[in-house]
Amino acid sequence: MQEIIDYPSNPELAKKLLVKLLALSERYIDKYGRRPVIMEVCGSHTMALARTGLKSILKDHVNLISGPGCPVCVTDQISIDAMIELTEGENRIICSFGDMMRVPGTKRSLMESKTAGKDIRVIYSPLDSVTIAEENPDKEVVFLGIGFETTIPILAATLKTADERNVKNFSMWVTTKLVEPILRTLLDSKKVTIDGFLLPGHVSIVLGKNSYNFLVEEYNVPGVISGFESVEMISGLYKLIEMLMIDDIHIINDHKKIVTDEGNVYAQRLMQQYLEPVDEAWRGIGVIKNSGLDIKKEYEHLNAKKRFNITVGEPRKTKCRCGEVISGLISPNECSLFAKSCHPINPIGPCMVSTEGSCAAYYQYMRED
Amino acid sequence: MCVGVPAKVLSVSEYSAEVDVMGTKMNVGTIFVPEVVIDDYVIVHAGQAMKIVDEEYALLSIEEWRKLVDARDN
Amino acid sequence: MSEKISLAHGDGGELAHKLIQDVFVNAFRHFEQSKLDSAILSCDADKIAISTDTFVVSPIFYPGGNIGKLAVAGTVNDIAVSGAVPHYLTSGFIIEEGFLLKDLIEIVESMATEAKKAGVSIIAGDTKVVEAGSADGIYINTTGFGSIKKDRIDPDKMQAGDSIIISGTLGDHGIAILAARGELGIKTELKSDCASLNYMIDAVLKTSDKVRIMRDPTRGGLATTLVEICEDFHVSMEIREEDIPVKREVHGACDILGYEPIYLANEGKIIFIVAKSDEQKVLDTIRDFTEGVDAKIIGEITDVGSSKLFLRTELGTTRRLNRLSGILLPRIC
DSSP, X not given: OHHHHHGGGOHHHHHHHHHHHHHHHHHHHHHHSSOOEEXXXXXXXXXXXXXXXXXXXXXXXXXXXXXXXXXXXXXXXHHHHHHHHGGGSSSEEEEEOGGXXXXXXXXXXXXXXXXXXXXXXXXXXXXXXXXXXXXOTTSEEEEEEEEOTTTHHHHHHHHHHHHXXXXXXXXXXXXXXXXXXXXXXXXXXXXXXXXXXXXXXXXXXXXXXXXXXXXXXXXXXXXXXXXXXXXXXXHHHHHHHHHHHHTOOOEEXXXXXXXXXXXXXXXXXXXXXXEEEEEEEETTXXXXXXXXXXXXXXXXXXXXXXXXXXXOOOOOOOOOXXXXXXXXXXXXXXXXXXXXXXXXXXXXXXXGTSTTOHHHHHHHHTOOO | OBOOSOEXXXXXXXXXXXXXXXXXXXXXXXXXXXXXXXXXXXXXXXXXXXXXXOHHHHHHHHHHHHHHHHSOOX | OOSBOOGGGGSSSHHHHHHIIIIIIHHHOOTTXXXXXXXXXXXXXXXXXXXXXXXXXXXXXXXXXXHHHHHHHHHHHHHHHTTOEEEEEEEEEEEETTOBHHHHHXXXXXXXXXXXXXXXXXXXXXXXXXXXXXXXXXXXXXXXXXXXXXXXXOGGGOOTTOEEEEOSOSSHHHHHHHHHTOTTOEEOOOOOOOOOOHHHHHHHHHHOSOEEEEEOOOTTHHHHHHHHHHHHHTEEEEEEGGGSOOOHHHHHHHHHHTOOGGGSOOSSOOEEEEOGGGHHHHHHHHHTSGGGTTOEEEEEEEEESSOOEEEEOTTSOEEEEOOOOSOOOOOOO
């Protein structure tokens, strides 16, 4: 089995498939007079496409545009400021995913708060924050729960754990985003032509292939669920363009070894038990109805938004264009701040600082100068 | 923070498992894969195993890629 | 002697004197030099190489070594990569009140052992003790002195076609430290590669007189170190992903943690840039050493005048490599 696991990283195979993909793309360009426009939804795909060099080598053949796949990047500034405002209180421990630490806030970032002496901890597994609460009974412990559907079930599991262990000093600030509403919004807005979607390999573990059927049924846009190795991404792009060439539009599950039609029912059940749909504000787009999940009323004792009175003012205005980047309207290097006043050490917006951010991917892997 | 490489399950407890990713070991939660057993491969995200890798489909993918490489362009 | 270091151990009085004699002088054996305020040395070379470094690694004890061993090996290597023969080290200690004496003894004895291995003497030092909370256990500074009897490396001769060689696998130290910190929940058998490499460097310089430059890729890793060479000497380079030696465990850990091996710290590896004609014999020389068995030729200088580092990916694409930027890494050196 180990060989099977290692196989997709086979570079020889990837090179051969790449040749096929380039040839197919050329036939598409001949037929339609332009490159196919494919949106990679997931931030991990943006990173993988950039790091492997695929994005560069395909640039004259496939128009790959980054989408809204980074949960920190799509969170609007007011929500970010509110989460950072939580650190102002006394006797609190704020636990967060590493990605949130250097996201710029209107006042300051979590990292700057930490440097100023606040107890802020980077967590890899959200369940650890419940343990921290148990170990520090005299402090209020808040976990900043951000993420898409890969992470949301884990947030639900964390709530369940805190609830069952009756941890009174634990709460979670939930700011989550859902994939379907944003895809609908992007397609409805028609601001960007999208011929097809490279669908996220890991979110799909939870959602299942069938949850993307609306793309075909309501929008006639194909999608391929794909993994993150070069071979897998090349294969996914190939199948997308092939569908476009023969005008036979489907959702293809090209990652069957971990994605099923119905998804992970345990994860779905847990989400439904603790969370309910809410309207969420998306950076650069505005409020989208029922585009996020938040804690249900019966569990509001775990909801940091109910426990703490947090108010924030108007966010500081900057020239940051993250909102346009995540909608696929511009490429990171088209932002006037890119690599000048905005870079990973001094980010103006979240896209430059998140490990899944499009600007960060471009800065790290695709800068020429 | 997605882990790309599948992790091999070394041991299983009630709600967790010890897994190995190419020699690095860690503990993960198993509430989303309650049927997991030793020697399964799982996908890990934020400290939780999210799915057991289906070996049959893994083999099928390899076959498909091989076929794709050999197919004639039309 | 008491079990823990107290402020009195650093105040110059009775307890401080006893500590110096019983722990430091006993280990470093610098009996004569320790009687004077300065160590008096003579040197029969035209040029002296001096390098200083302060070590704040956490955790202090990790698989493959401890802060003391690191403090010696790190500075020995810095002297040796400049083309000098290292002879002497000084060592300054800042110790947090409450530090365990047995830990201090273990660290100091490691330093003595490593110094002996490298053929250097530790001949001067200083000890201060600070209040609990003012330091994280122990910090060590070492300053090294080496002699250069004749110039053996010439970076100005770097030219297109020169080979870039790495003496072994990348990222071992970085991952060993990150795992040892315990915060990330990963466990690994990996050990730090921490080692003094002056004998390996000397052997290479005896084999070839066309070594352009040598560097040890510590913080920032291989990529950052090569970028610095590109910028300092206005050369461009290309390295090949498929040739870069990385242990399987490091790949796995990097995958979990989201890091890249070419940006992780190494404490027992050297980059050699050498004329292409000498690449094979230099490689063979390195591989004769235990620390160099995995040495590989990983790339070449592509031109002189511009200052860019490129990576040729396994897929055959090329991308620009920049300095390590913006990734939060805890103290690993």
